Amino acid sequence: MSHTQTMEQQTHNDQTSLTKDDAIKTPVLSPSDMEEFRAYKRQKRTAEVVTAIAKAESDLPAGEDIQRVCQRAIRTRQAAVKVPLSKLARTVACLKGSGVKTDCKIGGDGETLAKVKALEARLARKRGAEEITLTLAPSLVEGCRYGEIRRELKRVKRAVGKTPLKVRAESIFSPTALSRIARIACETGARFFSVPHFAGCEKLRIDLTGGCELEVTGVETLDEYKRLISAGVGRIATQRAWEIYSAWLRETNEPPAYTPPANEKPKIQPPPTPPAPIAKTRNEETNYRCRIVDGRLTFL
Numbered sequence: 001m002s003h004t005q006t007m008e009q010q011t012h013n014d015q016t017s018l019t020k021d022d023a024i025k026t027p028v029l030s031p032s033d034m035e036e037f038r039a040y041k042r043q044k045r046t047a048e049v050v051t052a053i054a055k056a057e058s059d060l061p062a063g064e065d066i067q068r069v070c071q072r073a074i075r076t077r078q079a080a081v082k083v084p085l086s087k088l089a090r091t092v093a094c095l096k097g098s099g100v101k102t103d104c105k106i107g108g109d110g111e112t113l114a115k116v117k118a119l120e121a122r123l124a125r126k127r128g129a130e131e132i133t134l135t136l137a138p139s140l141v142e143g144c145r146y147g148e149i150r151r152e153l154k155r156v157k158r159a160v161g162k163t164p165l166k167v168r169a170e171s172i173f174s175p176t177a178l179s180r181i182a183r184i185a186c187e188t189g190a191r192f193f194s195v196p197h198f199a200g201c202e203k204l205r206i207d208l209t210g211g212c213e214l215e216v217t218g219v220e221t222l223d224e225y226k227r228l229i230s231a232g233v234g235r236i237a238t239q240r241a242w243e244i245y246s247a248w249l250r251e252t253n254e255p256p257a258y259t260p261p262a263n264e265k266p267k268i269q270p271p272p273t274p275p276a277p278i279a280k281t282r283n284e285e286t287n288y289r290c291r292i293v294d295g296r297l298t299f300l
Contacts, residue, residue: 042252042253045252046249046252049245049248049249049252050076050077052225052226052229052248053076053077053078053241053244053245053248054077054078054079055079055229055233055234055235055236056076056078056079056225056235056236056237056238056241056244056245057078057079057080057081057082057103057215057235057236057237057238057241058072058073058078058080058081058082058237058238058239058241058242059082059217059218059237059238059239060081060082060083060084060087060239061239064239066083066087066090066091066094067090067094069081070091070094070095070098070100071094072241072242073095073100073241074095074098074099074100076241076242076245077099077100078100078241079100079101079235080100080102080103080130080131080235081095081100081101081103082103082104082105082133082237083102083103083104083105084104084105085104085105085106085120085124085127088102088104088124088127088128088129089127089128092127092128092129101130101131102128102129102131103129103130103131103132103133103166104124104127104129104132104133105135105168106120106121106124106132106134106135106156107120107134107135107136107137107168108135109135109138109170110135110136110137110138110168110170111137111138111139112137114151114152114155114156115155117134117152117155117156118155118156118158118159119159121134121156121159121160122159122160124160125159125160125161125163129163130163130164131163131164131165131166131191132156132160132163132164132165132166133166133168133194134153134156134165134166134167134168135168135170136149136152136167136168136170136181137152138170138171138173140152141169141171141173141181142173142177144177146180146181146184149181149184150184150187150188153165153167153184153185153188153190154188157188157189157190164191165188165189165190165191165192166190166191166192166193166194166215167181167184167185167188167190167192167193167194168194168195169181169193169194169195169196170196171196172196172198178195178204178207179204179207181193182204182207182208182212183207183209185208185212186207186208186209186210186212187210189210190212191211191212191213192212192213192214192215192234192235193208193212193213193214193215194215194216194217194235194237195214195215195216195217196216196217196218197217197218197219197220197224197228201214201216202214202216202227202228202231202232202233205231205232205233213233213234213235214233214234214235215233215234215235215236215237216228216233216235216236216237217236217237217238218237219236219237219238219240219244220238220240221244222244222247222248222251225238225244225248
């Protein structure tokens with residue numbers, strides 16, 4: 001056998017071996033295995049949704065039935081339900097033994113004396129509140145009276161004892177003011193610093209230390225909720241927790257769209273085949289060939 005024939009035979013053997021190796025390495029799933037794998041992926045995505053909703057807190061809308069809100073919070077395993085002091089007793093009764101905490105708001109719109117806020121905090125703790133949200137006075141923040149804010153937080157913190165305290169900024173202030181309040185909240189031992197939702201609110205996490213986490217309220221859409229979860233926000237309060245949960249589950253149960261890999265070349269579609277021309281039928285009885293020669297009609 002010549003040298004050229006030997007090289008050709010060796011190349012053919014190498015290609016055959018490579019094809020066999022590729023066939024061995026490429027997994028082939030049966031239809032039942034493929035369906036089981038899809039069910040596993042759906043279950044995994046559903047578990048991720050449940051874990052994300054566990055950071056939600058239902059903010060009681062005006063006129064909404066307390067029992068209905070509590071039942072939905074229990075069903076979706078939310079973190080807490082936020083209610084005013086006047087509706088605390090009924091909420092505690094609805095959530096008893098469920099694992100969902102009761103968060104009581106004190107201070108009204110914030111423009112209340114520190115002494116009154118401390119009394120409300122003691123009353124909320126005695127009535128069974130597991131978390132207490134203190135609303136700061138907007139006038140103190142706008143006037144940069146941070147010394148008075150610090151004294152008010154210390155007084156309320158002594159009143160709540162070991163009950164987790166949330167410091168709430170009811171309005172959207174300047175980033176500098178919010179950062180300053182966040183640091184004061186951390187210094188006084190607050191468990192959460194709560195702000196309304198606005199663009200870039202998740203950046204306040206940088207100013208929080210000592211185990212204090214960020215809470216964002218007023219979230220309305222699923223996209224906003226997903227963005228805050230991916231940013232590491234500790235608690236998300238919303239009046240649409242049930243709608244967000246339902247929409248996320250519907251999205252999870254839908255089959256994912258195919259995404260081609262980055263190195264996959266797009267398939268070139270062949271040009272469309274032009275339609276075949278319509279054949280003209282010829283009638284021998286009427287298809288005459290003739291012309292006029294010297295003034296006379298002559299058939300060809």
